[in-house]
Amino acid sequence: MAPAPSLRSGRAIWRRLKPAALALIVPLVLLAFWQVATTQQWTRLIPTPAQVGEYMVDFAWGGIYDDAYSATLATHLLASMSRVYGGFALAAIFALPIGLLIGRIPTARMLLDPFLQLMRPIPVTAWLPLSMILFGLGARSAFALVCLGAFYPILLNTVFGVRSVDPKLFEAAAMLGCKGNAQFYKVVLPAAVPSIFTGLRLGLGLAWFVIVVGEMTGVPEGLGAVIMDGRTLSRTELVICGMIVIGVAGYLSDRVVVAVGNRLLRWSPGNHG
Amino acid sequence: MAEIPIIDIKSVSKVFRLQDQTIHALRDASITIRKGEFVCLIGASGCGKSTLLRIMAGFEQPSAGEALMWGKPIEGPDPSRGMVFQDYALFPWLSVRDNIGFGPAARGLPGAEVKSIVDRFIELVGLQKFATAYPHQLSGGMKQRVAIARVLANDADLVLMDEPFGALDAMTRERLQDELLEIWQRTGLTVVFVTHSVEEAIFLAGRVVVMTPGPGRIESDNALDLPRPRDVSSPEFNDIRRVLSAKLHSHHGKKVTA
Ligand SMILES: Nc1ncnc2c1ncn2[C@@H]1O[C@H](COP(=O)(O)OP(=O)(O)O)[C@@H](O)[C@H]1O
Ligand SMILES: [Mg+2]
Numbered sequence: 373m374a375p376a377p378s379l380r381s382g383r384a385i386w387r388r389l390k391p392a393a394l395a396l397i398v399p400l401v402l403l404a405f406w407q408v409a410t411t412q413q414w415t416r417l418i419p420t421p422a423q424v425g426e427y428m429v430d431f432a433w434g435g436i437y438d439d440a441y442s443a444t445l446a447t448h449l450l451a452s453m454s455r456v457y458g459g460f461a462l463a464a465i466f467a468l469p470i471g472l473l474i475g476r477i478p479t480a481r482m483l484l485d486p487f488l489q490l491m492r493p494i495p496v497t498a499w500l501p502l503s504m505i506l507f508g509l510g511a512r513s514a515f516a517l518v519c520l521g522a523f524y525p526i527l528l529n530t531v532f533g534v535r536s537v538d539p540k541l542f543e544a545a546a547m548l549g550c551k552g553n554a555q556f557y558k559v560v561l562p563a564a565v566p567s568i569f570t571g572l573r574l575g576l577g578l579a580w581f582v583i584v585v586g587e588m589t590g591v592p593e594g595l596g597a598v599i600m601d602g603r604t605l606s607r608t609e610l611v612i613c614g615m616i617v618i619g620v621a622g623y624l625s626d627r628v629v630v631a632v633g634n635r636l637l638r639w640s641p642g643n644h645g
Numbered sequence: 646m647a648e649i650p651i652i653d654i655k656s657v658s659k660v661f662r663l664q665d666q667t668i669h670a671l672r673d674a675s676i677t678i679r680k681g682e683f684v685c686l687i688g689a690s691g692c693g694k695s696t697l698l699r700i701m702a703g704f705e706q707p708s709a710g711e712a713l714m715w716g717k718p719i720e721g722p723d724p725s726r727g728m729v730f731q732d733y734a735l736f737p738w739l740s741v742r743d744n745i746g747f748g749p750a751a752r753g754l755p756g757a758e759v760k761s762i763v764d765r766f767i768e769l770v771g772l773q774k775f776a777t778a779y780p781h782q783l784s785g786g787m788k789q790r791v792a793i794a795r796v797l798a799n800d801a802d803l804v805l806m807d808e809p810f811g812a813l814d815a816m817t818r819e820r821l822q823d824e825l826l827e828i829w830q831r832t833g834l835t836v837v838f839v840t841h842s843v844e845e846a847i848f849l850a851g852r853v854v855v856m857t858p859g860p861g862r863i864e865s866d867n868a869l870d871l872p873r874p875r876d877v878s879s880p881e882f883n884d885i886r887r888v889l890s891a892k893l894h895s896h897h898g899k900k901v902t903a
Contacts, residue, residue, distance in 0.1 A: 540734040543704055546722035548748035548799050558751065562738040639738045641781040 419609045427609040428616065441598065441610060449617060451593035452583050455511065456625075459518025459586070460579040464572060467523050471530025471571075476560065488527065496521045496582045504589050513589035514596075521582035525574035533567025534560050566640045573629050580622035595621075649716045651803055651835050652678040652701055657710035659696050659861075669860030670696040673710070676854060676863060680802070683829055683836045685850035687843060687893065693861025694839045698805050701837060702728045714803070724748055727796025729806040733788040735780040735795075742767065742776045744791050748799030766794040769828065786817035793825070797832070806838045810845070822848060826873070843889050847882060848875050855892045865892050 403421060410420040419427075430436035434443030473480040474488075496517050503520075507513040537560055545551075545559050587596025595614045602610030659671040671693040678684055686694045699705045700712050703722040712719045714726065722728075735744050743750075746763040754762070767773055770790040780788055789809055796804055810818040826849060829836055840846050846853045847869065855864040867889065871881055 538734070540730060540732065541736060543702075543722065543728070544730070544734040544736070545747075545751070546704075547702060547724065547726065547728045548751055548795065549724040550747070550751035551722075554751065558747075559736070562736070565738065639740075639779040639781070 417608060419612070424609050424612050424616075428613050431610075431613050444598075445613075445617065448593055448595050448598050448614075449621060451591070451597075452587065452595040452618070453621070455514045455518050455586060455594065456576075456579045456583055459515045460522045460576050462515065462519040463522035463575055463579070464526055466519075467526035467571070467575070468530055468568070471527045471568075472534055474527075475531040475534030475564075476556070488524075492524050496585050500585060500588060509590035511591055514583075514586035514591055514594070517586040517589070518579050518582055521586075522575035522579040525578055526568075526571040529567045529571025529574065530564065533564030533571075536567070537563040566637055566642075569633050569637060573626065573633065576629060577622065577626060580618060580625065583618065648679065650677045651680045651715060652676075652837070653711075653713040653716070654697070654701070655711040655713070657697075657700060657707040657712055659693070659700065659705065660708045671700075671707075672860040672862055674856075674861070674863050675710075676866065678803075678835060678837060680835055681833050683826075683838065683849060683851045685846035685853045686837065686839045686856060687841060687846045687853060687889070688856030688861075688864075689858055689893070690841060691861075692856045692858035694841075694856055695807055696861065697856075698728075698807050698837060698839055701803070702726055702805050704728075724752065724799045725801060726803045726805060727799055727801030729789070729792045729796060729804065729809045731808040731811050733780070733785075733792050735788055735791055737780050740777050740779055741772055741783070741791050744780070745794045745798050747795065752799075762798050766798040769797065770794045770824070784817070785813050786821060789813065789821060790824075793828075797828070797834075801834075803835045803837065806836065808839050808841065811840070818845075825849070830873075843886055843893065844877060847871070847885050847889065848877060853889060855889060857893075857895070864895065867892075 406418075407421050409415060410418055426436060430438075430442050432443070432445040436442070470484065474484055475481075499517060499520060503513045503516050507516050541559050541563060542555060545555050550558050583594070584596035584599055587594040588600055591597050595618050599611050599614040602608065602614060654674060654676045657671060657674050658669070661668040661670055674693070674697060676684075676697075686697065688694050696705060700707055701714075701719065703719045703726065706712075719726075736747065739747065742763050745766050746759045749759045749762050767776055770793060772787060772790055772794070775783060775787060780791070783791070792809070793804075810821055813821065822845065825836075828834065838846075838849060840849075850869060853867045853869060855867065856862065857864045867885075869885060871885065875882060
């Protein structure tokens with residue numbers, strides 16, 4: 373006997389909801405812990421979730437506290453996004469061609485690879501003071517730091533992608549009449565696309581990751597600036613709101629990239645993020 | 646008949662150098678292949694079958710001796726000599742259509758012509774339903790059909806196949822053997838086919854070249870005059886199998902007694 377249809381459709385619904393339900397468990401447990409910790413007053417320095425929620429509403433739309441930060445979320449978010457995407461684009465413009473050169477041309481590799489490997493361990497935070505001297509206080513420094521953060525993952529994955537093309541494919545192309553430089557466009561580039569794409573995805577993630585450091589350079593607007601202000605003014609709810617917005621924006625940005633990637637890389641069996 | 650053979654391998658040796666080691670992959674190998682022949686190379690692994698095939702393809706140059714096509718030295722890979730690899734080597738980012746059209750497009754043929762060529766060869770290998778699929782969505786047998794269509798679409802005179810059906814299950818393998826024979830008989834193609842299966846060689850070939858390792862040499866060149874289609878269970882088939890197996894294993898015997 374087949375199970376009753378309602379039972380079967382119930383199971384089907386659960387199968388579809390299961391990933392979302394499982395994904396929510398850890399955040400909800402942490403939220404509950406936060407709620408208990410703050411209402412039990414284990415600490416007085418951190419506001420309750422409700423306070424932060426209320427502040428987030430004011431930050432986004434205003435009308436509750438009406439202070440300097442009310443209804444400014446969009447402004448700060450746009451300022452940060454312009455730096456994240458601008459710095460990321462700049463990083464891609466440098467990293468992609470350099471990566472292709474290092475990956476394909478041994479002389480370029482010997483020339484650039486040791487230097488870049490030496491520079492790579494230096495964290496973006498360490499570059500902050502020098503960047504402010506070189507590019508001044510403000511947006512240009514922020515761009516430069518975000519760009520630096522996104523540069524290496526794009527570079528390294530591009531190099532890896534063009535170097536790890538299956539050598540058989542070059543032979544296959546050659547015996548089909550595609551030789552010399554034509555192989556670069558017909559074999560190397562398409563074969564490297566999945567790696568390059570991984571690099572771009574990681575690079576964009578890192579651009580969001582370093583935005584707060586980038587905006588420590590004295591820019592007036594931006595989520596990083598808001599977080600730094602919140603710290604100086606001891607307004608923890610402001611800091612937490614800034615953190616949440618960065619997390620959500622970075623997450624959504626990544627989902628878009630993954631969706632684009634899945635369309636673009638339908639041919640690649642291993643590429644579904 | 647003083648006809649120029651399509652492939653003429655004259656006393657070819659091939660030495661690979663790895664660090665301080667030298668490997669004699671081929672020693673003094675000679676073989677002539679005439680247009681329209683179906684030749685199988687058999688031998689234990691490591692006896693230089695792939696090396697010989699890769700020299701014919703132009704992927705490797707002989708260390709000594711000459712490799713000629715239509716009497717002219719083979720200087721590099723060329724569309725007139727198509728290779729079918731055991732692991733397919735399809736372009737994973739191209740659909741079945743575009744893999745088959747890769748050669749014609751690389752030769753700069755106009756789009757309409759590429760399309761009609763692709764249509765013809767997709768039909769030849771019976772993959773019309775999978776025209777827009779990507780290689781990772783295909784079974785091994787289908788991938789190898791694409792690889793065969795790809796070299797045929799490129800107007801290859803000579804098809805070099807390196808254990809092309811070695812990774813396939815028995816049923817698929819038999820079907821592809823039949824299909825390959827049918828294509829060969831219909832098109833007048835020349836095929837050099839590497840295998841380590843005596844049975845596969847006898848089923849397919851007009852001539853079976855037995856190779857032995859250490860260093861790779863050509864042991865014997867055996868013309869088969871079995872009528873086609875061949876019956877693997879017939880006594881004639883089995884007689885030939887016994888003879889060729891003996892030749893194949895002759896060097897083992899020598900080693901044991903030595
Ligand atoms: N590119 C290479 N570099 C070094 N040694 C090789 C290379 N290709 C083949 N060989 C060696 O040459 C010998 C013959 O190899 P191969 O032609 O692949 O044999 P088969 O295809 O009959 O198994 C083997 O010992 C193999 O290790
Ligand atoms: Mg081999």
